[in-house]
Amino acid sequence: MILNDILNVIKSAQKIIISTHIIPDGDCIGSSLGLYIALKRIGKDVNILLDDNIPDQYKFLPYCQEILHPEFAQNDSCDLFITLDNNDIDRLGKSKNKFYESKKTLCLDHHPGGKTFSDYNYINTSASATAEIVYVIIKSLSVNIDKDIADCLLTAIITDTGGFKFDNVTPYTFNISSDLLSCGADIKKINEMVFDRMSISKVKLLSRVLSTLEIVEDGKIGYVYLDENMLKECGASSSDSEGFINYIKNIDGVEIALIFKIEEQGIRISLRSKEYVNVNEIAAKFGGGGHKKASGCFIDKDFNTAKNIILDECRRSL
Numbered sequence: 044m045i046l047n048d049i050l051n052v053i054k055s056a057q058k059i060i061i062s063t064h065i066i067p068d069g070d071c072i073g074s075s076l077g078l079y080i081a082l083k084r085i086g087k088d089v090n091i092l093l094d095d096n097i098p099d100q101y102k103f104l105p106y107c108q109e110i111l112h113p114e115f116a117q118n119d120s121c122d123l124f125i126t127l128d129n130n131d132i133d134r135l136g137k138s139k140n141k142f143y144e145s146k147k148t149l150c151l152d153h154h155p156g157g158k159t160f161s162d163y164n165y166i167n168t169s170a171s172a173t174a175e176i177v178y179v180i181i182k183s184l185s186v187n188i189d190k191d192i193a194d195c196l197l198t199a200i201i202t203d204t205g206g207f208k209f210d211n212v213t214p215y216t217f218n219i220s221s222d223l224l225s226c227g228a229d230i231k232k233i234n235e236m237v238f239d240r241m242s243i244s245k246v247k248l249l250s251r252v253l254s255t256l257e258i259v260e261d262g263k264i265g266y267v268y269l270d271e272n273m274l275k276e277c278g279a280s281s282s283d284s285e286g287f288i289n290y291i292k293n294i295d296g297v298e299i300a301l302i303f304k305i306e307e308q309g310i311r312i313s314l315r316s317k318e319y320v321n322v323n324e325i326a327a328k329f330g331g332g333g334h335k336k337a338s339g340c341f342i343d344k345d346f347n348t349a350k351n352i353i354l355d356e357c358r359r360s361l
């Protein structure tokens with residue numbers, strides 16, 4: 044789909060819903076809010092629907108208190124449903140109903156290898172974050188990027204690039220980020236909020252989760268787990284574990300890092316690779332997905348079974 048067609052789809056819609064994937068990250072929230080603010084500026088009637096709670100580190104973002112849970116969405120159907128940063132319709136969670144009821148649907152995304160499920164798709168897999176795509180759209184709609192929009196989009200880019208450290212960073216990422224800084228984005232505050240702040244319950248949970256560390260395959264695979272009991276003991280929520288997997292990935296010699304979250308229905312698994320393994324392919328074997336070096340999936344089996352089958356796949360990919 045070319046950009047002009049996408050712009051026309053957006054311009055011709057009045058009532059718009061923005062949604063993203065469950066267990067939202069900084070790109071989901073930053074891109075959604077940035078687009079939300081821009082569309083409001085040009086007089087659109089727009090809402091953001093989100094299944095899950097907003098992780099604490101993104102609550103400083105402007106307008107995030109206006110994000111709605113899908114059950115509070117208005118009953119009438121909207122002209123356009125925009126799904127951001129999501130290549131899997133099932134990851135829309137409860138917003139999925141609204142998606143089906145909408146007159147038109149549009150997907151803006153940077154994930155590789157998804158099955159397209161919207162009427163219109165604007166996918167750029169070389170964008171470091173969906174926020175890069177949202178930036179282009181906002182610019183093309185001639186909306187002035189103010190500090191609020193700039194903070195949202197830069198937060199999204201900083202999260203998805205790990206603070207400009209991942210190999211998804213391109214010269215274009217810096218061009219956009221440079222412009223966002225000129226528009227007033229507060230990079231110091233964003234970095235503090237996203238990476239440096241930790242609640243005491245998060246620190247307790249980190250210590251608890253790291254104590255489960257196992258290293259196998261000559262040090263090439265490292266994994267930890269967490270369960271409901273640990274969350275309860277530490278007074279933490281599941282979103283507090285965001286970023287823990289990097290501690291495992293950063294261990295010298297580790298190529299694949301995993302975190303197993305033991306939930307009622309099964310095991311939620313996040314995977315990271317350091318150099319050469321494509322963890323997107325591993326996750327895809329279990330119906331999940333993501334990026335080459337960061338992906339996730341869900342296996343509805345007990346912990347030991349899920350662990351063994353995914354570790355087998357990891358071994359094969361080394």
Ligand SMILES: [Mn+2]
Pocket residue numbers: 070071128153171172173203
């Ligand atoms: Mn993203």
